[in-house]
Amino acid sequence: MTTDLRRNSASFPQKPKKKKIRFRRVLFLLFALTVLVTFAFLFLFPTVFTVTNSFMSTTEISANYGKIFTGLGISGDGGRVFIAEKVNLQLIPDRVSFSQYATVLLKSPEYLLKFWNSVIYVLPIVIFQLVVAAGASYCFSRVETKFRSIVFFMYIILMLMPYQVTLVPNYIVMDKLSLMNTRWAIILPGIFSPFSVFILTKFMRRIPTAVVEAAKLDGASEWQIFSLIYMPLCRSTLYSVAILVFIDYWNMVEQPLILLADQELYPLSVFLSKINEGDTGIALAIAVIYMVPPVLLFLYSEDYLIDGIAYSASVKG
Amino acid sequence: MKKKVKTVSGNPEASVPDGTETVIQSEKKKKWRISKRERAERRRTAFFLTPSFLGVMLFFILPFLVVIFYALIDNPTTANFVGFSNFEKLFSNNAFRLALKNTGIFSLTAVPLVVVTALALAVLLESNIPYKSTFRTIFLSPMIVPAASVILIWQVLFDYNGVINDIAVFFGADPVEWLKSDFGYVVVVLLFLWKNIGYNMIMFMSALSAIPRGILEVAMLDGCGTVRRFFTIKLRYLSSTLSYVTIMSLINSFKIFREVYLLTGDYPYDSMYTLQHFMNNTFSNYDYQKLSSAAIVLCAVMIVIIGILLWVDNHVGKGIEE
Numbered sequence: 001m002t003t004d005l006r007r008n009s010a011s012f013p014q015k016p017k018k019k020k021i022r023f024r025r026v027l028f029l030l031f032a033l034t035v036l037v038t039f040a041f042l043f044l045f046p047t048v049f050t051v052t053n054s055f056m057s058t059t060e061i062s063a064n065y066g067k068i069f070t071g072l073g074i075s076g077d078g079g080r081v082f083i084a085e086k087v088n089l090q091l092i093p094d095r096v097s098f099s100q101y102a103t104v105l106l107k108s109p110e111y112l113l114k115f116w117n118s119v120i121y122v123l124p125i126v127i128f129q130l131v132v133a134a135g136a137s138y139c140f141s142r143v144e145t146k147f148r149s150i151v152f153f154m155y156i157i158l159m160l161m162p163y164q165v166t167l168v169p170n171y172i173v174m175d176k177l178s179l180m181n182t183r184w185a186i187i188l189p190g191i192f193s194p195f196s197v198f199i200l201t202k203f204m205r206r207i208p209t210a211v212v213e214a215a216k217l218d219g220a221s222e223w224q225i226f227s228l229i230y231m232p233l234c235r236s237t238l239y240s241v242a243i244l245v246f247i248d249y250w251n252m253v254e255q256p257l258i259l260l261a262d263q264e265l266y267p268l269s270v271f272l273s274k275i276n277e278g279d280t281g282i283a284l285a286i287a288v289i290y291m292v293p294p295v296l297l298f299l300y301s302e303d304y305l306i307d308g309i310a311y312s313a314s315v316k317g
Numbered sequence: 318m319k320k321k322v323k324t325v326s327g328n329p330e331a332s333v334p335d336g337t338e339t340v341i342q343s344e345k346k347k348k349w350r351i352s353k354r355e356r357a358e359r360r361r362t363a364f365f366l367t368p369s370f371l372g373v374m375l376f377f378i379l380p381f382l383v384v385i386f387y388a389l390i391d392n393p394t395t396a397n398f399v400g401f402s403n404f405e406k407l408f409s410n411n412a413f414r415l416a417l418k419n420t421g422i423f424s425l426t427a428v429p430l431v432v433v434t435a436l437a438l439a440v441l442l443e444s445n446i447p448y449k450s451t452f453r454t455i456f457l458s459p460m461i462v463p464a465a466s467v468i469l470i471w472q473v474l475f476d477y478n479g480v481i482n483d484i485a486v487f488f489g490a491d492p493v494e495w496l497k498s499d500f501g502y503v504v505v506v507l508l509f510l511w512k513n514i515g516y517n518m519i520m521f522m523s524a525l526s527a528i529p530r531g532i533l534e535v536a537m538l539d540g541c542g543t544v545r546r547f548f549t550i551k552l553r554y555l556s557s558t559l560s561y562v563t564i565m566s567l568i569n570s571f572k573i574f575r576e577v578y579l580l581t582g583d584y585p586y587d588s589m590y591t592l593q594h595f596m597n598n599t600f601s602n603y604d605y606q607k608l609s610s611a612a613i614v615l616c617a618v619m620i621v622i623i624g625i626l627l628w629v630d631n632h633v634g635k636g637i638e639e
Contacts, residue, residue: 032441039438040455043511046467047458053470136369142362143355151370158377160564160623161616162571164592168612169380171600172387192372222361251463253575254593258600272465273579280469287466298461302454309516310523
């Protein structure tokens with residue numbers, strides 16, 4: 001808005017005032033950039049360190065961080081290598097080494113198996129949640145009845161409930177259907193999570209009824225209106241929702257811990273905390289591999305993600 | 318499908334029994350005819366809701382009724398109605414009280430902190446800053462990067478022999494057991510801020526850019542300063558977003574268990590014991606009564622808080638939308 005100020009003062013030329021404003025503008029920019037750069041540094045710091053440190057060799061890692069992870073009492077072979085007195089956070093590795101990646105990708109398939117577990121959970125959840133939610137949102141946005149607004153309100157409340165509340169009903173159902181400790185226990189509740197219904201309904205309510213009326217005059221069936229008019233119009237919103245859902249489930253920790261007893265079935269997000277204590281180098285490499293899909297998705301479609309967040313920014317339609 | 322048909326009959330015209338139909342006056346008949354067509358449309362569109370509705374009923378709503386039932390009985394085999402004694406037992410449970418206290422303190426401090434910081438950053442970014450989109454990307458990045466991936470670096474930072482303590486010693490302070498003392502709370506708050514600021518910031522930025530420019534320019538011509546413009550105009554336009562961001566942050570503050578679990582495992586120091594830890598332990602004991610009553614207490618608390626925030630939103634934000 002300071003540019004607006006400048007524009008205004010330009011239309012009423014007042015030289016000294018203009019100069020003062022420009023000085024204040026520079027001062028403000030300096031202040032703002034300092035704050036923003038500081039925050040940006042703090043925000044990027046953990047990610048950047050994880051990535052660069054994953055290229056360290058095993059000896060270098062234990063030299064730098066051995067103190068911490070032997071302190072946890074898990075890895076017994078700490079005496080083999082030199083361990084520094086203090087922990088020593090290093091941005092650039094002394095020698096770039098791909099040995100951790102080689103171990104993860106080629107030698108020990110168990111990590112890749114966990115990665116695959118994550119994929120098996122997340123992909124069906126994203127796809128089917130969108131399909132189910134698109135139908136529900138179509139219904140909510142086309143015709144409004146008292147019953148439907150009550151159901152929609154119920155969906156909102158459900159969406160706002162923390163896991164600590166919804167996991168208990170989930171647990172009881174899975175127990176009754178004897179699906180505990182199977183992949184279905186994670187996937188089924190995920191598919192019916194009301195989050196995407198909420199965003200999609202808000203978007204679909206903006207589609208003008210005239211479009212629907214015109215299509216009906218031309219003899220379109222409900223299915224045709226849904227698939228030929230609503231879905232193409234919603235394409236970018238669907239994409240935004242898909243990214244949000246993907247990120248949410250790629251990160252899941254609570255559900256697998258409660259609904260799965262078998263560690264074989266754990267997604268990598270939970271399993272990572274278990275290998276952290278053992279082999280730090282491998283944990284770093286697998287951590288980097290794990291962040292690749294969401295980061296690629298993000299770089300490829302940041303604008304969609306931002307639109308999706310902006311759409312979700314109000315409870316009211 | 319059955320439910321859908323019932324909806325339709327919720328409509329007053331539709332619930333009139335067949336016999337009385339003939340008595341209805343012509344004017345009412347007209348209405349009836351329209352609603353008949355509408356009824357067909359309702360039925361056809363209802364089909365699209367069915368899968369979602371059935372799923373939500375099966376996996377969330379019906380089991381929640383079972384949860385309520387479990388909370389009111391003594392145990393699933395004998396099923397004697399015991400009233401509120403489960404809740405009394407729950408509130409006398411030390412672990413639950415600790416979890417509730419920690420979560421309460423955490424939400425009360427971290428949520429305002431994250432909302433204010435995100436708003437400040439959004440205002441800075443929306444005021445014609447160079448590299449705006451680069452900053453936006455950077456602030457959003459913690460949301461994208463899985464917490465599990467970067468938790469190792471947090472451990473390196475906050476370990477007793479870690480980097481933060483090094484820096485503290487360099488400046489002459491005493492080293493602190495970050496993860497095994499009451500300072501654990503600070504670490505959790507920092508993680509929470511790191512993870513959630515970006516998301517909230519985006520919501521504020523989109524709301525800020527939606528404020529009509531005209532009003533701001535008029536205010537400026539009338540000699541309204543930057544600070545006053547922010548508090549009297551922008552904040553009023555933001556009020557609805559503000560309450561929504563608060564709700565979202567509150568919900569996300571319940572998710573902080575993820576980071577705590579990844580950081581410390583199943584048995585954290587007392588100051589980091591969250592409600593989710595309590596739930597996990599209770600799940601492993603198969604104590605349905607405790608679990609159910611805890612879920613209901615939490616649900617009730619959430620409904621009250623969300624209700625208050627929505628009410629505030631409805632009453633404060635009035636007069637903005639034309």
